[in-house]
Amino acid sequence: MSDSLRILSTLPSGVLESAEVIAQLDHCFVVGFGRMSEREVAAVSALPRLLAQTPLAARVKDACEALLRSEFVEKHFVSLACARAALQGAMTDALAVQVCQAVGRSDASDEPSNISTDAPGHHSVFRESARHFLMEMALSGFAQLEAETLYPFYATLDKIQEEPGLIRLAAVLSGFVSELLAALPIPSGKNVPSYRWVDLWTRSMLLAVKAPPSSPIKTVSGELLPLGCDLHHHRNLFSVCVHGLLRQGAVYSYVRTTVSAYKVDTVIGHEMWRLLEGTYDKLLKAIRDCAIVKLSDAPMLQSGDILWDESRASVGASYSPFDIAASVLGVGKPLPRAHISSFDRHPAQLAELVHLTSYKVMKIDSATSKKPSAGELVEEKALEIAGLKLPLSGARLSDASGMTIDRIEKSQELIGLLRFDRGRWALQPLALKLGSKAELSGAPPVSLKAKDDTVAVLRERASKLLRKKS
């Protein structure tokens, strides 16, 4: 197995060069497009050449020339977002091919053409407001941003959050703006996480152009076998992405389902699960008990995302993922799974399921924080599998995930996702085999302490005070 995994230690050609161009462009976002000096001018001038052979060529050329003439028009910033996303998309395609070869699987199935939906009129007003906001941010530059310029946008953001059809835009903008506010003002000379912030800027801008292409919904019946969860959260949203296998007869395919709830900054750690209790109890039970869920006509998108509907699910007996891991997720075994949608193509979205055995955990780095988090302690280590060093992705682990380095070190086998970040492949553990038990990452705790129920206290206040208001 490790022989084919070894190819992961070399970057596909073009990836490094794209990263360099993106880094130079990102620097313009720190300085501000309204205040470009020689270095930034050079970065903008270099961009059109890279996209000259693509359908974006003319748009990007116009945009860069206009920005260099200080013609600050919203559509040029949209073009920048498209250019950056296209470069990352190409990187993603190359990396996706590489990881398929590494695990000995054929490429994920291509996404069929999508249907475009009409969005309600007021959505386009909100989107326009968001694009304008993002343009102003790019003009001013992260280093010069002031909280006072960000606060007024909440008037629009609050309205975006109320629209279920705009959940993706709401999620990314809420997280991005709250993160910026917590970091401002940037002390002069301090490094800004520019790659991450321009990622968030780009994703926000793309979602603010129009609704992303949507996939027709089909219904599926079969058994969902959970493998572990990604716990995603920022100050205002908690989102649980359950990774699993859908078993239909003898065929297993990789699927996901995501449930999310808004929150406030005082709802942290295990308390976040309270936001989903009462609405998604069957799903929570399935993850907690590592149990098979029988699905009857559950709606599913072509991306392999099941739209969770409690009424279509019934939770069955617990099972062990490791009973089937080798035969389903072993190298060379076919695994039907959907390709990342073209709109979403970004290296951060790559996630290839693998089953690994016979590894040792070794240290490759040292955390720099005074009190390293559980994730940072995982990030220090790598799996050694017959000569190959595969770093562990601790940076993707929420502190609430329960996945710690000592559990990983004690495990005999694991199921995980191959992820790409910081220019290298890394392994994010989803499920560990310890003795005869399987431990799933990101499972809700068996019980939550009744006292200190932040969610209940604030919900009660909300119902008293917000009712009174109206």
Added chain:
Amino acid sequence: MAVSPIECTSLPVSEPLSRPRKVKDVPYVELFGGRVQGVVSSGSDENRVYVSFFEAGSSINFNCSTNNNRPCGGLRGSPCKHLVQLMGEAVLQFGAEPVARYLKLSGDLSKFTSAREIMLQVRGSQARLDVSQVFSRFLSHLRYFELPVSNQPIPEMTWFVLG
């Protein structure tokens, strides 16, 4: 320490963890508009809340009143117990040094490690300011609990594992 472009990360850099705090006592605290401000539950009447703040500046002024602008009886030229509670929870939520920085305290800010140490620097007087804006920010904060849940895939959340 220069990082080569390929080593740039999409993921958040770890930040000091917010500690769980007593929202029953202090349902809301924020650093906003040059003030450490928030809403504190009345110790005696469960239906009453106080709106309190500390103002950044050379001597740190403060105030505490009900939402109807009736001043808190405990304020007699120095911070009342509600203000002390507010500071305590602010430090739990944001950290002592960030609160000290926000209040523009002078000197080496890393030496502030507790709410008590910050309170010793509060030497201003009562500043009568309209608190209704703080209360409506609290209501905006609470509305997050009224927003609907979602079963849609949100690929953008891949970027968020903190907070």
